[in-house]
Amino acid sequence: DAGVIQSPRHEVTEMGQEVTLRCKPISGHDYLFWYRQTMMRGLELLIYFNNNVPIDDSGMPEDRFSAKMPNASFSTLKIQPSEPRDSAVYFCASSFRFYSSRDRGAETQYFGPGTRLLVL
């Protein structure tokens, strides 16, 4: 499998512009996560989906951020309008739930290479 695919890998934009980040999870995975990483705040979970349904979006910083998952193989994270403080590396990750008698905790998340966003 190609792993989690993210595009673009780098994005430079000006303040006020709309930014769309894209993610293709590993085929067959039923969880998808969006994270943001900065030096100041470390790794933050923004939102995650299960079977294309948003489960927890409490990490989304504000209304300027939105995420969708129209099908099992594609998700977008949109920032509109963008601001310089949105500059960060955005990661997408996916995982698959193995149902078993010891079903607890979480299964391994597989991360994409990230999108490095710079808002001028």
Add this chain to the structure above:
Amino acid sequence: GNSVTQMEGPVTLSEEAFLTINCTYTATGYPSLFWYVQYPGEGLQLLLKATKADDKGSNKGFEATYRKETTSFHLEKGSVQVSDSAVYFCALGAGGTSYGKLTFGQGTILTVHP
């Protein structure tokens, strides 16, 4: 709520030195525990994991044992290499209504010099 506390970094070692990165957690029930590694310019990748008390996860010479009595999951390696220079994240998965979600520590930067 769930939380993970990692040893403050950065950690700087010479090649072949012994490595320990401390990780303690707070969670209800029986979480799964993970160590992820992030090499420069890349995403995080799983290094090792443990799903129940006294389990030992191991990979690439790294080890960590799930200690419920001390709520710890310390990462160790007997002899580090320059190629181990990276950021290391401890994480827990609590399950239940939060199944799938991981809580990460703040990360520990490791630099290994020749």
